[in-house]
Structures are given as structure tokens and as C-alpha cells.
Amino acid sequence: MATTTVANARQDGAAVEDATGRSHQADVRRGAEIRSSPALDVLRTELHLSRDAGVPVRMWWRDDDLVANSRGFDALIGLARTFRAPLLVAIIPGLASEALDVSEADPDLIDFCQHGWRHINHQPLGGGKSEFGAGRDPEAVEAEIAAGQVALARLLGDRSRPIFVPPWNAFDERHLDIVRARGFTGLSTFGPRPRAFAVDGLRLANTHLDILQWEAPGGPRPVPFDDACLRLARIVREQREKPEADAEPIGILSHHRAMREESWSLLEGLLSAFAGVPGVSWLTPSQVFAPPPA
Ligand SMILES: [Zn+2]
Numbered sequence: 001m002a003t004t005t006v007a008n009a010r011q012d013g014a015a016v017e018d019a020t021g022r023s024h025q026a027d028v029r030r031g032a033e034i035r036s037s038p039a040l041d042v043l044r045t046e047l048h049l050s051r052d053a054g055v056p057v058r059m060w061w062r063d064d065d066l067v068a069n070s071r072g073f074d075a076l077i078g079l080a081r082t083f084r085a086p087l088l089v090a091i092i093p094g095l096a097s098e099a100l101d102v103s104e105a106d107p108d109l110i111d112f113c114q115h116g117w118r119h120i121n122h123q124p125l126g127g128g129k130s131e132f133g134a135g136r137d138p139e140a141v142e143a144e145i146a147a148g149q150v151a152l153a154r155l156l157g158d159r160s161r162p163i164f165v166p167p168w169n170a171f172d173e174r175h176l177d178i179v180r181a182r183g184f185t186g187l188s189t190f191g192p193r194p195r196a197f198a199v200d201g202l203r204l205a206n207t208h209l210d211i212l213q214w215e216a217p218g219g220p221r222p223v224p225f226d227d228a229c230l231r232l233a234r235i236v237r238e239q240r241e242k243p244e245a246d247a248e249p250i251g252i253l254s255h256h257r258a259m260r261e262e263s264w265s266l267l268e269g270l271l272s273a274f275a276g277v278p279g280v281s282w283l284t285p286s287q288v289f290a291p292p293p294a
Helices: 024-033 038-052 071-083 138-159 173-181 225-241 261-274
Strands: 057-066 087-091 110-114 160-164 197-199 202-204 250-254 280-282
Touching: 038 057, 038 225, 038 261, 057 071, 071 087, 071 261, 087 138, 087 160, 110 138, 138 160, 138 173, 173 197, 173 202, 225 250, 225 261, 250 261
Parallel strands: 057 087, 057 250, 057 280, 087 110, 110 160
Antiparallel strands: 197 202
């Protein structure tokens, strides 16, 4: 792949103020009540067609930009528990608080990994953002990734998985060998993956639905629930129609720091939509980023 930059997965999360899950509990209740719509029916129909065809619907969930404890982070943990949905949280190592405490995050549900270094854009103005674009000096890239690993090991110990999530889902392929050489076995960006391994030994597992619209006036807004359902329905259908070897887990992308009430409601509604549906499973990061069969 020339580059993994994806234009519609803009995520300026690191620049967003820490908007946490205010009134989250009330919001979740509302989210559970409102979920009935023709678009949801379309999604459910696709899920049932996959089940009838014997094609498992494999979901996974990634949240980006963790730097500190907050009500939003607590809300994230709460949703993972409620739906028994495993979650991979990508931490910005160079911005993370020394006081970050992940001990409340259930080890069987929530894993952590590295989200770049400091979430700094090095690309020229006007183009897609990237911390690790083509123009970066490989030695600087390696030094930053290594510094991030050191920071995360100090903060998280063995809670950190060897998975690399580049900021803005953008990472130039010329730096992939650095990621592999630093010991990572997984890479995650956005959009249909071009192949199952970015390079040998580096499993590629992407997200496919970003629940936020980053360009909305006044800051990030949730994608409308019906749009999210229809997009997921299309992805479920596409996965069903692919050869088995090309199938990939379907990833939901959230950003807890940039989410306000309606975004929490959307996330909860989407998790509800898949809950208890036969043939649907939520994969752990260990399953999503499994090594190749021996
Ligand atoms: Zn980010």
C-alpha cells in the first residue's frame, strides 16, 4: 500500500478538549429506548442473512487518544462491561499523564496499545495529517516509537499489547519495517485493509466505522444513528460476499475524549444493535491480531 492515510477517518482527537461522558448514565438509558428504525431493520436483516449463510459476523472495537483518567474513560469501561464487548484503547504515550491508572479497566475486556508518540502532525498544511508520513526521517520515527514503548511499559506494564495505532490512521509504508523491528505484531488504521499483514509478522486489522464526524461545525458530532446502521449493514453484506480468506473483522472506532452525550448514545445504540444476535461475536484484540497459523 502506498500509504494508509484515509481521508474520511480524520481524527483530531488529541486537540479536542477533554469532553467527558457528562450525564452519561441518563444518556445510556435513552440510547436503549430509541433504537427502532428502518435502518436498524436493514442492519438486522443483513446480520440474519450472514447467520443463515453460516458466515460469522466478527466485530471489534477500538477507542483512541487516552491520556488520563476521566469520566469519559470510566464511561467507556462501563459500556464494555455492559455489553461484554472487548475494547482496545490506544494511548498517546508522549502526552499520557504519569497518574494514568488503568486498574479499573477489566483485564479480560480491555487492552491497551500505543497510539503514535505525541500525536503531532508533521505533514505540510492542507494535506492529510500524519505523525509518521513519508517525509519523516526514519531515525526520528524509530526514536519516537521507541520512546513511546518505554513510556507505555512504565505506565502499563504488561497491560500494553504490541499493537501500533498511528495517529490519524495514517502511516507511510516505508516505516512499516521499523514498527515490526520494534517488536509490534499488530497495526491498525481505518478502512478496508489491503491485505491481512502489513509486512511479515505485522497483522493488519482496521476499523471501518468512525462514529464521529470530525468536520461538523462546533466540534465532533456523532454520525446519525441511521447512517451508522446502513454503513454497517453494507459492510456486513460485503464481508459475507467476500472469499473467506479476504474477510476481516469489522471495527468500530470511538474517541471517548471527543464524545458528548449524543455520541455516547450512538455508541450504546450500536452496541445494543449487535447484542444477542446469533452469529455475531465481539473479538478480543488477541483474536483480532492473531499471528498467522503455524
Ligand atoms: Zn488519535
